[in-house]
Amino acid sequence: MKQLALVIDLNVCVGCHACVTSCKEWNTSGTAGSLSDFNPYEEDPTGTFFNRVQTFEIGEYPNTETVHFPKSCLHCEEPPCVPVCPTGASYKREEDGIVLVDYDKCIGCKYCSWACPYGARELDENQKVMKKCTLCVDRIYDETLPEAERKPACVLACPTSARLFGDVKDADSVVSETIRENGGYQLMPEWGTKPANHYLPRRKTRLTIHEDELTRVDNPLNKERQLPMPDEDEQTLDDVMSW
Amino acid sequence: MHPAFSVIFLTTLIGAGQGMFLALYTGQIYSVFNLVPGQDSHTFYGYGSLLALIFLAMGLLASFFHLGHPERAWRSAAKWRTSWLSREVIVLPSFMGMTFIYGLAHFTGYNPVLFSISDVYVVDLTLLLGFLATGLAFLLFLCTAMIYACIKFLQEWATPLTVVNYTLLGLASGFTLATVFASYAGIQLVSFYAGWAITLTVIAAITRTASLLRNSRIKPKSTMTSAIGIRHTKIQQKSRGFMAGSFNTREYFHNVSAALFKSIKWIFPILVFILPVIILSSGMATNSFAIYAFAFAVQYVGLIAERWFFFAQANHPQNLYYQTI
Ligand code: SF4
Numbered sequence: 001m002k003q004l005a006l007v008i009d010l011n012v013c014v015g016c017h018a019c020v021t022s023c024k025e026w027n028t029s030g031t032a033g034s035l036s037d038f039n040p041y042e043e044d045p046t047g048t049f050f051n052r053v054q055t056f057e058i059g060e061y062p063n064t065e066t067v068h069f070p071k072s073c074l075h076c077e078e079p080p081c082v083p084v085c086p087t088g089a090s091y092k093r094e095e096d097g098i099v100l101v102d103y104d105k106c107i108g109c110k111y112c113s114w115a116c117p118y119g120a121r122e123l124d125e126n127q128k129v130m131k132k133c134t135l136c137v138d139r140i141y142d143e144t145l146p147e148a149e150r151k152p153a154c155v156l157a158c159p160t161s162a163r164l165f166g167d168v169k170d171a172d173s174v175v176s177e178t179i180r181e182n183g184g185y186q187l188m189p190e191w192g193t194k195p196a197n198h199y200l201p202r203r204k205t206r207l208t209i210h211e212d213e214l215t216r217v218d219n220p221l222n223k224e225r226q227l228p229m230p231d232e233d234e235q236t237l238d239d240v241m242s243w
Numbered sequence: 244m245h246p247a248f249s250v251i252f253l254t255t256l257i258g259a260g261q262g263m264f265l266a267l268y269t270g271q272i273y274s275v276f277n278l279v280p281g282q283d284s285h286t287f288y289g290y291g292s293l294l295a296l297i298f299l300a301m302g303l304l305a306s307f308f309h310l311g312h313p314e315r316a317w318r319s320a321a322k323w324r325t326s327w328l329s330r331e332v333i334v335l336p337s338f339m340g341m342t343f344i345y346g347l348a349h350f351t352g353y354n355p356v357l358f359s360i361s362d363v364y365v366v367d368l369t370l371l372l373g374f375l376a377t378g379l380a381f382l383l384f385l386c387t388a389m390i391y392a393c394i395k396f397l398q399e400w401a402t403p404l405t406v407v408n409y410t411l412l413g414l415a416s417g418f419t420l421a422t423v424f425a426s427y428a429g430i431q432l433v434s435f436y437a438g439w440a441i442t443l444t445v446i447a448a449i450t451r452t453a454s455l456l457r458n459s460r461i462k463p464k465s466t467m468t469s470a471i472g473i474r475h476t477k478i479q480q481k482s483r484g485f486m487a488g489s490f491n492t493r494e495y496f497h498n499v500s501a502a503l504f505k506s507i508k509w510i511f512p513i514l515v516f517i518l519p520v521i522i523l524s525s526g527m528a529t530n531s532f533a534i535y536a537f538a539f540a541v542q543y544v545g546l547i548a549e550r551w552f553f554f555a556q557a558n559h560p561q562n563l564y565y566q567t568i
Pocket residue numbers: 072073074075076079080081082099115116117118119120121132193
């Protein structure tokens with residue numbers, strides 16, 4: 001079994017919205033029709049998006065931390081949005097676990113959007129059908145693209161590589177390894193939806209430097225030196241070499 | 244959730260239609276056992292079924308306004324194995340069809356006796372047709388209510404009380420409608436129906452109050468912590484990621500003031516339960532058509548408020564992600 005998914009590293013995301021704009025650009029230009037916008041330059045604009053980056057503040061001022069949180073369809077392994085669809089327009093692909101909407105079958109009843117606890121689905125007010133992240137199904141299998149570009153648009157756009165893409169069911173894949181080793185977790189586990197997308201938590205990277213490490217007592221070159229030791233500001237071999 | 248008027252009208256209108264049919268059939272069963280005087284097939288059961296059908300058809304019509312692509316509505320019968328919405332789409336027309344056949348048999352007088360029990364209780368064709376339609380009517384209550392009750396994270400809806408309330412409120416309004424109809428077409432049954440309407444309204448008042456009490460105590464299972472997965476007791480949204488509107492900000496919030504929301508919570512029980520019971524009881528003294536019609540109108544307006552509140556009260560967990568611009 002295969003389950004394609006995104007792994008989003010909250011420790012790395014800087015909240016630049018590059019994934020939001022590249023997603024919108026790619027998916028509004030596709031053959032399935034545009035992601036419609038209304039009143040884009042006027043009062044009360046609105047539009048359809050698959051992906052959003054939100055910002056949260058954790059803790060109490062002044063001891064706070066800012067977390068940028070990208071959110072799109074999580075391609076749940078037990079997607080509650082699929083069985084409720086009366087037409088079968090909403091479905092989960094056997095072959096790679098991507099949850100999709102067949103725009104030709106959808107009647108726009110919005111029931112699936114009620115049944116998604118994450119608010120990942122949006123009705124396109126122009127086409128009057130339900131839309132959501134497709135994991136760029138129209139590019140990840142496109143053999144006319146160079147291999148390195150067969151990834152979702154958001155993943156390619158991310159300047160900090162906060163977004164990884166791969167098969168979370170393959171234990172040897174980069175995404176599985178990252179989830180395993182960096183404490184990857186799922187959103188709202190209480191509803192049993194088993195989201196395929198995972199998030200990596202904020203991590204503190206601390207470096208402890210001891211005094212003796214600064215003075216390099218273990219420097220092997222010291223052995224051959226003549227005593228006494230050189231003065232603090234005298235150049236060492238390292239200082240001469242590293243320019 | 245944002246209450247959609249198409250769904251409010253759909254559920255209240257078909258509820259009244261189902262209740263109206265069940266009232267007719269209850270009357271017929273009572274008359275088989277000679278507990279109430281039998282009514283004329285043609286003018287009472289025939290036109291009564293027509294009235295029920297009109298309500299059902301208006302409800303069906305309202306439902307189309309909910310769809311983005313009403314012309315594809317036929318597709319929604321496909322997934323009846325998994326979707327309560329699909330089941331409703333199948334059961335509603337079946338019930339309407341059965342009600343039509345039942346009404347037609349009465350209207351045309353084609354009603355052969357099938358058998359009789361100890362030569363006293365006669366079972367004829369319409370009794371059988373009505374029995375089948377009754378099954379479908381209750382199935383339809385179940386399907387309609389389960390559409391809401393089966394979404395487990397809409398905790399205000401995910402309770403058997405949702406099914407109980409949809410059924411009882413439909414029955415109460417249907418029997419009130421039958422009282423109005425009887426005061427016009429079958430005067431002997433007026434107090435029979437009014438009595439039932441009052442009883443059902445009182446029972447529905449109890450179960451709906453039970454659900455209001457239950458819902459006022461709900462502790463949401465999803466929290467900010469589970470929504471973004473960060474383990475901290477103080478999490479505050481600083482940006483939802485956009486300043487414009489979106490489906491997420493429209494579909495899941497009722498967008499009315501807290502004061503209006505609260506006042507509807509108090510207004511609907513008065514309109515659905517208290518006033519109709521008073522008006523129906525006072526109507527029983529005079530049996531006036533106008534008074535009964537007024538009772539039904541008040542109760543129906545109340546049901547619109549009740550359904551509005553039912554939707555508005557449901558708190559979708561996705562709202563956690565859309566708390567501030
Ligand atoms: S995130 Fe929502 S829309 Fe996506 S698969 Fe899960 S339930 Fe369905």
